[in-house]
Amino acid sequence: xxxxxxxxxxxxxxxxxxxxxxxxxxxxxxxxxxxxxxxxxxxxxxxxxxxxxxxxxxxxxxxxxxxxxxxxxxxxxxxxxxxxxxxxxxxxxxxxxxxxxxxxxxxxxxxxxxxxxxxxxxxxxxxxxxxxxxxxxxxxxxxxxxxxxxxxxxxxxxxxxxxxxxxxxxxxxxxxxxxxxxxxxxxxxxxxxxxxxxx
Amino acid sequence: xxxxxxxxxxxxxxxxxxxxxxxxxxxxxxxxxxxxxxxxxxxxxxxxxxxxxxxxxxxxxxxxxxxxxxxxxxxxxxxxxxxxxxxxxxxxxxxxxxxxxxxxxxxxxxxxxxxxxxxxxxxxxxxxxxxxxxxxxxxxxxxxxxxxxxxxxxxxxxxxxxxxxxxxxxxxxxxxxxxxxxxxxxxxxxxxxxxxxxx
Numbered sequence: 454x455x456x457x458x459x460x461x462x463x464x465x466x467x468x469x470x471x472x473x474x475x476x477x478x479x480x481x482x483x484x485x486x487x488x489x490x491x492x493x494x495x496x497x498x499x500x501x502x503x504x505x506x507x508x509x510x511x512x513x514x515x516x517x518x519x520x521x522x523x524x525x526x527x528x529x530x531x532x533x534x535x536x537x538x539x540x541x542x543x544x545x546x547x548x549x550x551x552x553x554x555x556x557x558x559x560x561x562x563x564x565x566x567x568x569x570x571x572x573x574x575x576x577x578x579x580x581x582x583x584x585x586x587x588x589x590x591x592x593x594x595x596x597x598x599x600x601x602x603x604x605x606x607x608x609x610x611x612x613x614x615x616x617x618x619x620x621x622x623x624x625x626x627x628x629x630x631x632x633x634x635x636x637x638x639x640x641x642x643x644x645x646x647x648x649x650x651x652x
Numbered sequence: 653x654x655x656x657x658x659x660x661x662x663x664x665x666x667x668x669x670x671x672x673x674x675x676x677x678x679x680x681x682x683x684x685x686x687x688x689x690x691x692x693x694x695x696x697x698x699x700x701x702x703x704x705x706x707x708x709x710x711x712x713x714x715x716x717x718x719x720x721x722x723x724x725x726x727x728x729x730x731x732x733x734x735x736x737x738x739x740x741x742x743x744x745x746x747x748x749x750x751x752x753x754x755x756x757x758x759x760x761x762x763x764x765x766x767x768x769x770x771x772x773x774x775x776x777x778x779x780x781x782x783x784x785x786x787x788x789x790x791x792x793x794x795x796x797x798x799x800x801x802x803x804x805x806x807x808x809x810x811x812x813x814x815x816x817x818x819x820x821x822x823x824x825x826x827x828x829x830x831x832x833x834x835x836x837x838x839x840x841x842x843x844x845x846x847x848x849x850x851x
Contacts, residue, residue, distance in 0.1 A: 457742075458703075459706075460702045463703075464700060485671050487707060497700060498698075500665075501693055501700075506659075508659055517686070519659060
């Protein structure tokens, strides 16, 4: 947008910073904004600033919320004896979407990754141990991602929580539904075989 | 984002309205916004609203500008005898980018498209005829897109401007540079042959 109005170039420069947005996409978005009504643009701008102002992390489980503690932690209908550990705040919504899980959550705010300088102290592991130590928790389901970092974080959690006497479980790794044996990678297939259950 | 904080769902709903942005992309963008600093988000929000407030259309050529008339129309170094007609305001920047054209522009604000109810009165054709009639214009280069609507708009312009005595030219249609004869479609190849020039 070297040749366009200055405010248009500035908008394109800001949009390019968004993930997955290159120059062409940014220009297309900017032209769309120009064609939109003043009200539509104002609504988008307000939504952007409000989300930063209103959304905090729950002091209990570290998931995203506008109230503290979050709706899930406050819900007396949720099973207090069950904690599902996930990596990121948005992982909570992935599990909520299946509408089956009735326990609570604990967001680690990342995974162990020594190469990136992320050790146990950078995560909310201490807080998890504290929540479990207080008592009343019977099972911790580790739902970190099934990759190298997620697996090693799961191992670390299992070891760390060992002293508390709580049962630590890991979500099943296997063939995805609708998947094809022929196209499955070796690691997934090995996990699927190892994790077989009686029918 | 059915299960997320309300302000987050609202942002996702607004982002989905953008062209080429689906639910997954909107959620990824919203999480990125959440992770950005308050200043970054404020800059983006300001850029969005400012572009609507500041960018107008040039009363002379209808290209986008913050000042009226636009920088190109005000530039005494630009050739007043030459007008390049384009469909949309952003087409001006495509031509400016090649850094060769020294004439002025005229933005039609669309193309003739009877099926969409867009006739000559919906475009800035009257204004173009007026600009040419005032005198001093020697050539009008029609640079509408090389598709059905663009071609018929070009024909219409050529007929309409016929009475003014101005020379009406059309940008060349042919094989794109770096293109391949083998993969060119028939219409392009026919135009490339018909428009051949002496070497």
